[in-house]
Amino acid sequence: MSGAQKSSERSSIDEAATRKRGRSLAALGYTKPQTYEELRAVLSSGTVHFPKRLRQVAIFLWQHPSDVALGTIAQVAEQAGVQPSTLVRFAQIFGYAGFSDFQGLFKDHMKGSWPERAGAERTAEPNANLHFLNGMVGASQASLGRIDNSFDIESFDRMVALLAEAELIYVIGSKRAFPVTTYLSLTLSQQGVRNVLVDNVGSTALDQVGCIGKRDAVLAVSFSPYNSITPDLVAVAHERKARIVTITDSTFSPLVKLSDIWLEVVESDFAGFRSLAASLAVGMALVHGVVARRTE
Amino acid sequence: MSGAQKSSERSSIDEAATRKRGRSLAALGYTKPQTYEELRAVLSSGTVHFPKRLRQVAIFLWQHPSDVALGTIAQVAEQAGVQPSTLVRFAQIFGYAGFSDFQGLFKDHMKGSWPERAGAERTAEPNANLHFLNGMVGASQASLGRIDNSFDIESFDRMVALLAEAELIYVIGSKRAFPVTTYLSLTLSQQGVRNVLVDNVGSTALDQVGCIGKRDAVLAVSFSPYNSITPDLVAVAHERKARIVTITDSTFSPLVKLSDIWLEVVESDFAGFRSLAASLAVGMALVHGVVARRTE
DNA sequence: AGCATTTTCGAACATGATTTCCAATTTCCA
DNA sequence: TGGAAATTGGAAATCATGTTCGAAAATGCT
Structure with missing residues (x-):
């Protein structure tokens, strides 16, 4: 192989050399x-x-x-x-x-x-709908893949303990977090754990949270860009001295400084559609942990 | 903070601004x-x-x-x-x-x-909460893993086409399916697709569905043991001649015989807590498909 | 509401990174 | 061993990326 190329003379020499090398790799099937x-x-x-x-x-x-x-x-x-x-x-x-x-x-x-993306690779798909579905599955897998060695199990344990002690748990979350909170509320109820799903029906969320007391706790879920009413609701609970635990996706959430304990759960997206897989898994583990602790 | 620097005048202003910011971070001990x-x-x-x-x-x-x-x-x-x-x-x-x-x-x-240089991995400590969380993550991954070559892409495509033609989409689901339907409704709305989330607030679900017409469609989500009000709601829509598509987890769902098209999505559970990861991924792909089709 | 201050965007400029090219050196072969 | 071919190193040219600066826009305060 020659890197040299001086003129048309060198050019023809280089072509010969390139062809030789090219043939060599192609001949090997690569x-x-x-x-x-x-x-x-x-x-x-x-x-x-x-x-x-x-x-x-x-x-x-x-x-x-x-x-x-x-x-x-x-x-x-x-x-x-x-x-x-x-x-x-x-x-x-x-x-x-x-x-x-x-x-x-x-x-x-x-x-x-890297954890951000592990599991994101799926085979390319000629069908557009299936391509998107594979992408969405990949994003969900990537989100679950972040629950690894660096998961903050200490905070998680403390959250479980705090919620297990609460007299009444107010479950707060809006927009994209709402599916997570409805599932949390359902499973808490099914497990006999008293809770209020703050769902803002009739625009009564602030009134609901206005009843929270010192022996109660907030379980809040919030994702960026943090522009729902959740921060306002949690602020009210904070003023009323309730204990507050939060699942959110970065330290920049306004909920972080209002919370006694918070846990980071980051969801990946595909083409702007966000996974909720990791948040739901963590939520279920929380519910299970609370129940386990209360029956000890 | 000013990034501007125009001359010696600006230079002194910039120094002041830098000092101000510098003092601010330094004052905080950073x-x-x-x-x-x-x-x-x-x-x-x-x-x-x-x-x-x-x-x-x-x-x-x-x-x-x-x-x-x-x-x-x-x-x-x-x-x-x-x-x-x-x-x-x-x-x-x-x-x-x-x-x-x-x-x-x-x-x-x-x-x-990176593995080239990674130190010793954290030794796994026995922790019941972490054990459950990993189990929940595993169930979610298993659910997502079922979306593979055997996925019924044909029915999926037909569902997309049917929903794309609907004048108004009624999104129906209760209990464990409710988190899925709230997310479906949110993303449909965000994408400008007219829809009604049938949420039974004020026990008005039957009245809501009572308004459905021939040009509308139902997107129903239902999981075993199928004992929610969803089958009754869908039956009303069926009587009123609306088109019906369903996501459910087996052929035994009472919704199957009421549906024009249905799709099987099975969720795994861990210790009785069910994943929703696959249903959400499929739901998002449906929403995306409808939007894509309407913009062709 | 008006004004001062801060923040933002983006074009122009500066810098650093990448590639090209060729003379010098090394390797290979008859 | 000598000569042809291949390989190498490094300077110069080119390109891409990073930074600066100022006008416009946004925010905060009275």
């Missing part, structure tokens, strides 16, 4: 790898011989994919102990125009494995 | 966050107020750290729905010269968490 996994498959097949520096690159890429994804070409080159142009040449062997395109394989791989 | 975790701590302290766009940035950074780490400022800005300069301003509030420096926090965080 096309331009579209994913990190495909790239790894080619590299590990053992059928591609690399000269010294390119081999060095291959080893580095294999062993340090996150550095490759996150660094600039200059940084990666330095870490790998080669020149930036060597990285470009490496990428071009695989049919990429330059290193940045090639680096996208590593970025996509990293994104796909 | 120095320039050196790690992603420190940044999160500052953001979640609740003591920093953000105007509209900066708050939007904060929420995005909080919820999408991998996108922030792996994207260019232009990409991140687009995803967050702000201008690139807004991201720069955000970074400067925290003492960074520009966004790229600031982005390093996210890159370092991501590198630190």
Whole structure:
């Protein structure tokens, strides 16, 4: 392989070299790898011989994919102990125009494995409706996938304890949180836990919450952009000295500073439609926890 | 905070503004966050107020750290729905010269968490609440997992077509199906699709459905043991010649023989608590399909 | 309601990153 | 061993990205 191209003379030499290399990869049955996994498959097949520096690159890429994804070409080159142009040449062997395109394989791989998106990959689907459905399923899976090692089990346990002690639980949530609160209220009721679903029928939400007392608790659910009446309702409960626990999707929720305990549950969306899968799972676990604790 | 700097005059004004902001953060005991975790701590302290766009940035950074780490400022800005300069301003509030420096926090965080370098995983501790939560997550995932190759896409497409033609959609569901129908009604409304959520407030469900006509449609959701008022409501709609589509979890539902089209969505449970994840995903896909079809 | 201040957006400019190209060096083959 | 071909390194050119700055818009206060 020659990187040189001096004139029409060099141009014809380069074409010959490109054809030679092109034939070599095509003859081996490989096309331009579209994913990190495909790239790894080619590299590990053992059928591609690399000269010294390119081999060095291959080893580095294999062993340090996150550095490759996150660094600039200059940084990666330095870490790998080669020149930036060597990285470009490496990428071009695989049919990429330059290193940045090639680096996208590593970025996509990293994104796909990160909790935000884990499970989001589903097969492409020619039917538009099915495509959307798969996307929605993926978003739901991604949301559930965030419930992992970093889940704040300590706050969760404390929420369970607090709610278990409450005389009456006011369940508050609007708009997108409302399906979650209706399910919470239903399951709490079915389990014999006294609760009030604050549903604002007849615009009476403020009046309902106006009856909350010190021995009661609020279980609030709220998602960004936090522009429902839920913050106002919770503020009333706060003034009346009720205990407050909140499920919300970021620290910026106005409910956070009103709450004794809060728990972060983030939902993914697909094309603007939001999952509720994780919130519902957490909600059910809360209800179950409260019941378990009260029957100890 | 002013980003403006026009001359020595502006320079002194800018210094004053910078000092003001600097004093504000310094007075709160915060120095320039050196790690992603420190940044999160500052953001979640609740003591920093953000105007509209900066708050939007904060929420995005909080919820999408991998996108922030792996994207260019232009990409991140687009995803967050702000201008690139807004991201720069955000970074400067925290003492960074520009966004790229600031982005390093996210890159370092991501590198630190990647398997190449990940430390020991947290040892699982026995915790009943966590056990239940993981069970609930598993049930939700199992429910979503059923949406696979055997999904009845034909009936789904026909349901979409039927609903898209309806003049008014009556959304009917009770008890465990109610969270699904409230979400359906909300998203239909948000998408400009006329619908009535039959919620039986004031025990008026039968009266609401009593108004349904031939050009209207019912979207019913019903789960076993089918002992809610939903079958009665749907029977009224059937008598009045409305078109009826149903999401239910078996062929034994009394709604099946009243429906023009029906779709089976089965939810798993854990210890008696039922997932709703699959029904919600299918519901959102229905709403999206109706909207798409009406805009063709 | 009016005005001062703050925030925002986006065009212009600056900077850094990426790619190209070629001379020097290394490798391979007869 | 000598010569052809391949590989490499690095400077220059090009491109893309990041930052600055100011007018317009929004917000807050009296």
